[in-house]
Amino acid sequence: MKSSQVVLQSRPVGLPKVEDFTVREAELPEPGPGEVLVENLCMSVDPYMRGRMIDRKSYTPPFQIGEALTGGAIGRVVQSNDPELPEGEHVESHFGWRDAFVARAAGLRRLGELKAPASAYLGVLGMPGMTAYVGLLDVGALAEGDTVFVSGAAGAVGSAVGQIAKIKGCTAIGSAGSAEKVRHLVDDLGFDHAFDYHDGHLERQIRDGAPDGLDVYFDNVGGDHLQAALNCMKPNGRIPLCGAIAQYNATEPVPGPNNLTIAIGMQLTLQGFIVSNFNHLRDDFMRDMTDWVTSGRLKYRETTFDGLDKAPEAFIGLFTGANTGKMVVQIS
Amino acid sequence: MKSSQVVLQSRPVGLPKVEDFTVREAELPEPGPGEVLVENLCMSVDPYMRGRMIDRKSYTPPFQIGEALTGGAIGRVVQSNDPELPEGEHVESHFGWRDAFVARAAGLRRLGELKAPASAYLGVLGMPGMTAYVGLLDVGALAEGDTVFVSGAAGAVGSAVGQIAKIKGCTAIGSAGSAEKVRHLVDDLGFDHAFDYHDGHLERQIRDGAPDGLDVYFDNVGGDHLQAALNCMKPNGRIPLCGAIAQYNATEPVPGPNNLTIAIGMQLTLQGFIVSNFNHLRDDFMRDMTDWVTSGRLKYRETTFDGLDKAPEAFIGLFTGANTGKMVVQIS
Numbered sequence: 001m002k003s004s005q006v007v008l009q010s011r012p013v014g015l016p017k018v019e020d021f022t023v024r025e026a027e028l029p030e031p032g033p034g035e036v037l038v039e040n041l042c043m044s045v046d047p048y049m050r051g052r053m054i055d056r057k058s059y060t061p062p063f064q065i066g067e068a069l070t071g072g073a074i075g076r077v078v079q080s081n082d083p084e085l086p087e088g089e090h091v092e093s094h095f096g097w098r099d100a101f102v103a104r105a106a107g108l109r110r111l112g113e114l115k116a117p118a119s120a121y122l123g124v125l126g127m128p129g130m131t132a133y134v135g136l137l138d139v140g141a142l143a144e145g146d147t148v149f150v151s152g153a154a155g156a157v158g159s160a161v162g163q164i165a166k167i168k169g170c171t172a173i174g175s176a177g178s179a180e181k182v183r184h185l186v187d188d189l190g191f192d193h194a195f196d197y198h199d200g201h202l203e204r205q206i207r208d209g210a211p212d213g214l215d216v217y218f219d220n221v222g223g224d225h226l227q228a229a230l231n232c233m234k235p236n237g238r239i240p241l242c243g244a245i246a247q248y249n250a251t252e253p254v255p256g257p258n259n260l261t262i263a264i265g266m267q268l269t270l271q272g273f274i275v276s277n278f279n280h281l282r283d284d285f286m287r288d289m290t291d292w293v294t295s296g297r298l299k300y301r302e303t304t305f306d307g308l309d310k311a312p313e314a315f316i317g318l319f320t321g322a323n324t325g326k327m328v329v330q331i332s
Numbered sequence: 333m334k335s336s337q338v339v340l341q342s343r344p345v346g347l348p349k350v351e352d353f354t355v356r357e358a359e360l361p362e363p364g365p366g367e368v369l370v371e372n373l374c375m376s377v378d379p380y381m382r383g384r385m386i387d388r389k390s391y392t393p394p395f396q397i398g399e400a401l402t403g404g405a406i407g408r409v410v411q412s413n414d415p416e417l418p419e420g421e422h423v424e425s426h427f428g429w430r431d432a433f434v435a436r437a438a439g440l441r442r443l444g445e446l447k448a449p450a451s452a453y454l455g456v457l458g459m460p461g462m463t464a465y466v467g468l469l470d471v472g473a474l475a476e477g478d479t480v481f482v483s484g485a486a487g488a489v490g491s492a493v494g495q496i497a498k499i500k501g502c503t504a505i506g507s508a509g510s511a512e513k514v515r516h517l518v519d520d521l522g523f524d525h526a527f528d529y530h531d532g533h534l535e536r537q538i539r540d541g542a543p544d545g546l547d548v549y550f551d552n553v554g555g556d557h558l559q560a561a562l563n564c565m566k567p568n569g570r571i572p573l574c575g576a577i578a579q580y581n582a583t584e585p586v587p588g589p590n591n592l593t594i595a596i597g598m599q600l601t602l603q604g605f606i607v608s609n610f611n612h613l614r615d616d617f618m619r620d621m622t623d624w625v626t627s628g629r630l631k632y633r634e635t636t637f638d639g640l641d642k643a644p645e646a647f648i649g650l651f652t653g654a655n656t657g658k659m660v661v662q663i664s
Contacts, residue, residue, distance in 0.1 A: 051597070058597045059567070059597040059598065059599075222592070222593060226592075227588075235391070241592075241593075241595050241596050242596065243596065244592075244593040244596065247593060253590035253591065254590055255587035255588060255590050256559075256587060256588025256589040256590055256591075256592045257588040257592070258585035258586055258587050258588055259585065259588070260554070260558075260573075260576075260588045260589075261554060261573075261576040261579055262604075263573050263602065263603075263604035264573050264574065264575065264576065264604040264605070264606065265383070265390045265391040265604070265606065266391065266604060267391075267603075267604050267605055267606060267609065268603070268604050269601060269602070269603045269604075270595065270601070270602040270603075271595075271599075271600070271601045271602075272594075272595035272596040272597070272598060272599050272600050272601075273596070273599055274596065274597060274599060277599060
């Protein structure tokens with residue numbers, strides 16, 4: 001049994017290029033006792049992966065040149081040496097960027113009966129959905145009636161943030177990178193206000209939707225978005241720091257917001273978080289989100305690239321605005 | 333009865349000048365029912381007052397041109413129309429920048445029997461001491477064994493922060509603006525490590541005292557200190573944002589830390605706070621701090637200017653490093 005794997009060929013400088021990646025074949029071992037062979041159905045590309053391509057100390061070690069990348073994937077067990085995880089079961093794993101793998105069954109998350117297409121478990125019912133859920137409700141300490149602004153609102157995380165805010169009786173404002181995405185946020189997802197950040201005047205555009213200011217700014221972008229949002233916060237506002245996609249490909253240090261001192265007088269809390277530290281909320285998340293998705297209260301969209309060899313292109317597309325909703329690579 | 337008052341003559345641009353202030357005489361009314369006449373013994377100048385000299389919306393309204401400034405003061409009742417607050421009582425008020433005032437007794441804080449010189453109630457037993465106490469213990473969620481870095485460590489707030497950290501079984505590191513202040517922090521106040529920020533290499537100097545990183549950075553300075561500290565934080569570190577004295581006199585926006593995205597992966601919390609919102613902790617503060625001060629476990633120093641007319645000079649000195657410990661203006 002062979003596996004195709006996407007390998008990091010070189011460390012990207014600035015925006016990654018397809019030449020920074022290559023696909024190679026690897027021989028898979030026979031599954032040993034307690035192990036299973038899994039064929040991946042689909043895999044995730046996420047902005048955070050850009051950080052792991054840099055050779056630096058962080059919360060996860062960097063990807064290594066010449067090694068297969070990893071990331072979220074949904075697969076099906078095709079051969080099992082563990083009675084607890086029989087053939088045909090769907091599993092979530094971190095063995096993305098490849099079409100098949102052999103691993104210990106105990107290290108994989110069983111999905112049970114799927115309540116949505118497999119790819120939804122990479123997005124709204126997976127890591128990005130849970131990021132939105134814990135970031136808004138726990139880190140952001142959302143309260144009914146709050147006014148919430150989320151940047152990168154048409155992405156996998158942002159589109160869930162805005163819709164959860166609406167479900168919780170709040171006002172949702174979002175920024176995105178095209179007129180079509182803005183239309184999607186308001187017309188399809190029920191955001192109260194949305195704008196294209198390319199139009200500039202971020203602060204004025206936020207205030208158009210939040211004349212009384214923001215209780216929560218869910219930051220996926222950093223940079224100018226964070227600076228504009230700081231100027232719009234109400235006292236005791238919360239700013240979950242989730243991502244800074246505007247800076248991920250920067251080759252020089254990017255100046256931070258020049259108005260951070262506002263946080264003192266306004267008593268703001270800026271809190272960075274990573275979803276993997278919120279596993280104590282996973283059951284709540286799966287229950288609520290599955291309910292919202294299956295009942296149609298929370299909608300999701302995917303942008304799909306077909307074939308493992310298209311994974312680098314899909315990944316790069318995250319930084320050029322190619323996706324609305326979750327970026328998914330279909331593998332088989 | 334006349335009162336001398338310091339009036340804001342013009343809004344300072346950059347570092348304030350003595351010409352931005354003037355002293356004028358005002359006629360005081362006879363105290364009415366429930367009112368008292370108070371003679372001030374001493375008054376406070378604090379860095380936060382610089383912000384109130386700017387005409388902008390903030391958590392307190394700006395000082396107005398041509399009006400007497402206000403701020404913390406300790407005075408003695410010399411005439412009383414309220415049996416609850418008899419002559420001879422010491423009170424803390426917000427009627428600083430003047431030598432006497434008439435006010436409703438109910439709006440003044442009675443100090444009871446003084447356990448320390450009156451001026452201590454402007455500093456270590458007053459607002460700066462309480463800022464250190466709530467900022468470190470509540471906002472900073474200090475835990476035994478933590479490593480704490482405080483900037484502006486020789487100031488009224490910073491010197492209390494480091495000593496409270498030591499009392500709580502933590503490691504204390506401080507930055508200050510002269511070799512003499514550094515010596516004072518280590519030799520007199522028991523800091524584990526201190527350095528002169530003029531020597532540069534802030535990050536290396538922090539790491540000299542905290543090779544394993546920081547649990548808490550108590551930020552009085554902002555700017556380059558915040559940027560350097562961000563690079564040294566441990567996962568789940570806390571950064572109480574108390575002040576940004578490096579920026580108070582800036583005439584152009586100052587770029588923020590270019591490494592704020594570290595807060596995401598390291599799951600840092602940056603929290604701005606103002607002490608007036610922590611009155612629920614006042615009794616705890618007064619009990620603990622009075623105990624620490626009277627038992628000699630927590631030391632404090634004052635830099636004193638004599639005479640109300642020297643108040644502008646004392647205030648300006650806050651930004652030029654003229655003070656070690658609390659800057660106090662003796663009035664009578």
